[in-house]
Structures are given as C-alpha cells and as structure tokens.
Amino acid sequence: MIEKCPACLGSKSGKPVFTRTGELNRCARCGSLWRSEGPVYSDYGMSYFSNRGHLGEKASVRAAKIKSFRGFWKRASVPPSSKALEIGCATGWGLVAGRELGMQMHGLDVAAESDRLAMERGFPPGTVVQHLEQLETLRFPVVGFFDALEHIPEPEQFLEKLKHYLAPEACLIVVLPRADSLSRYCLGSMWPHFLPDHWLHFSARGFEIFAGRCGFDLAKTFFPLKWVTPFTLFRHLSLHSGIELAAPSFPIFPFNIGECGYVLRWRRPVGTLCCNPVEG
Numbered sequence: 549m550i551e552k553c554p555a556c557l558g559s560k561s562g563k564p565v566f567t568r569t570g571e572l573n574r575c576a577r578c579g580s581l582w583r584s585e586g587p588v589y590s591d592y593g594m595s596y597f598s599n600r601g602h603l604g605e606k607a608s609v610r611a612a613k614i615k616s617f618r619g620f621w622k623r624a625s626v627p628p629s630s631k632a633l634e635i636g637c638a639t640g641w642g643l644v645a646g647r648e649l650g651m652q653m654h655g656l657d658v659a660a661e662s663d664r665l666a667m668e669r670g671f672p673p674g675t676v677v678q679h680l681e682q683l684e685t686l687r688f689p690v691v692g693f694f695d696a697l698e699h700i701p702e703p704e705q706f707l708e709k710l711k712h713y714l715a716p717e718a719c720l721i722v723v724l725p726r727a728d729s730l731s732r733y734c735l736g737s738m739w740p741h742f743l744p745d746h747w748l749h750f751s752a753r754g755f756e757i758f759a760g761r762c763g764f765d766l767a768k769t770f771f772p773l774k775w776v777t778p779f780t781l782f783r784h785l786s787l788h789s790g791i792e793l794a795a796p797s798f799p800i801f802p803f804n805i806g807e808c809g810y811v812l813r814w815r816r817p818v819g820t821l822c823c824n825p826v827e828g
C-alpha cells in the first residue's frame with residue numbers, strides 16, 4: 549500500500565476522492581491524487597491502442613496526433629538534430645513528429661508491438677526498446693513523456709535509472725493531466741483522466757516538488773494543445789461509457805482538458821563525469 553504522497557511524500561488527507569474507477573488518496577500537502585494499491589492496469593498492447601483510436605489509420609487522426617507531438621517537442625531548446633527519446637511512445641506518432649523536426653528518434657514502451665509500429669512508420673528495427681538498459685551507450689539531451697508519467701509504477705526510481713541515459717543538462721518535456729486543474733474541479737468524478745491505467749495525478753505544486761526531489765529544475769510550464777478530431781474524442785467517450793459511438797475524423801481542432809506541460813532541466817551533480825560524449 550502506498551501511504552505517502554508519491555509526489556511530495558506528504559500524508560494523505562482524511563477525505564479520499566471517489567472516481568468512476570475507484571478511490572484515490574489526496575495529499576494533504578500538495579493535492580496530488582494516487583491509488584493506494586499503485587498501478588492496477590498493465591494490459592498495454594494493440595487493443596489498448598485501437599480502443600483509443602491511436603493507431604491513426606485515418607489520415608486526419610494521424611495528422612492531428614503528429615501536429616500535437618510536434619508542438620510538444622518544440623518546447624525543447626536543443627539543436628534540431630539532437631537525439632531524443634520518447635517514453636511511452638506507443639503507436640509511434642511522437643517519433644514521427646520528432647523526425648519531422650530533424651531529431652534522431654528513439655522510443656521506449658512496455659508494449660512489445662511498439663517497435664513494429666515504429667518500423668511501419670519507417671524507423672529501423674530496434675528504434676523502440678522495452679527496457680532502459682537496452683539503450684546501452686545512448687545519451688539523450690531531450691526526453692519526452694507525453695501522457696506517460698501517470699502510468700509508470702515507480703516514477704521516482706524510473707527517473708533515477710533514466711539519468712544514466714541523459715546528456716548533461718538534458719531537458720525533459722512532460723505533458724500530463726493536472727490534479728488541481730479547473731476541469732478536475734468542475735467535472736468531479738467524471739473527469740476523463742480518471743482511468744484504470746492512470747494511478748497517479750500530480751498537482752502543479754506536487755509535480756514541482758517531485759521534480760526537485762528527483763534532481764530536476766522546473767524551467768517552464770506550458771499549456772499543451774492536443775489536436776484532435778471528433779473520431780478520437782468519441783473513441784475515448786465510447787471507452788468511458790461502454791456505448792459504441794461513431795464520429796467523423798474531421799475537422800481537426802485544438803483541445804485541452806486539464807493537461808499541463810512542463811520543461812525540466814536535469815541538475816547533474818557537480819563533479820559527475822558523463823561517460824559518453826554527447827553528439828548533436
């Protein structure tokens with residue numbers, strides 16, 4: 549059981565938050581929300597992607613996804629040809645967006661199919677790995693977590709391991725739902741980010757404390773726009789309601805429902821040697 553707030557290590561308040569997918573603890577200090585039992589979902593794979601309309605068979609859906617990811621990657625102040633790693637790269641459209649910007653893309657995903665999907669998008673085999681250790685000597689000046697951190701079972705330990713694969717002063721671009729967003733307060737238990745696969749929701753304050761504890765400085769926050777089509781929105785609504793809904797895959801329009809974006813800068817401990825020079 550996870551008793552302390554995973555964001556700030558504060559205590560839980562006496563009042564849990566009730567959602568459609570179970571009860572969440574609320575941190576008395578920072579307002580982050582988490583499930584006591586930790587992650588309860590691990591079925592990531594092709595059905596997970598297709599149920600959410602993420603495969604992008606429709607050109608407009610694909611274009612919308614790439615447009616969103618391009619906007620996220622552009623938040624990194626790095627040379628265009630930099631190596632970049634996307635954590636939770638899923639169906640590969642974030643990799644495509646980074647490639648369009650000139651970046652040298654790599655991905656990590658728990659889904660075994662992600663590497664094959666990346667190959668379908670024109671990337672060489674091995675572009676997507678399932679474990680950080682498979683990145684071997686690669687060092688990244690930029691890493692993206694787009695709707696990924698709230699799925700990771702032990703985010704603090706994960707970031708610690710990730711540091712072995714970061715270039716000095718690497719930047720992390722993180723997009724995730726915000727526990728203290730206006731939409732969360734307005735929608736209550738109907739907030740769409742209350743899902744079985746999301747076990748942790750950071751508040752803005754909780755995220756900043758968490759990043760600092762993990763050795764990262766908050767460089768800036770931003771308001772991430774996700775470009776979506778009615779098709780994508782209705783796929784998610786169908787998933788929530790259990791009712792099959794159909795919708796057209798156009799037009800594309802910008803959308804944000806409680807998501808926040810953060811750019812973090814790694815505070816590499818002074819005197820630490822980087823074992824691999826950075827290229828690009």
Ligand SMILES: [Zn+2]
Nearest residue numbers: 553556575578
């Ligand atoms: Zn907290």
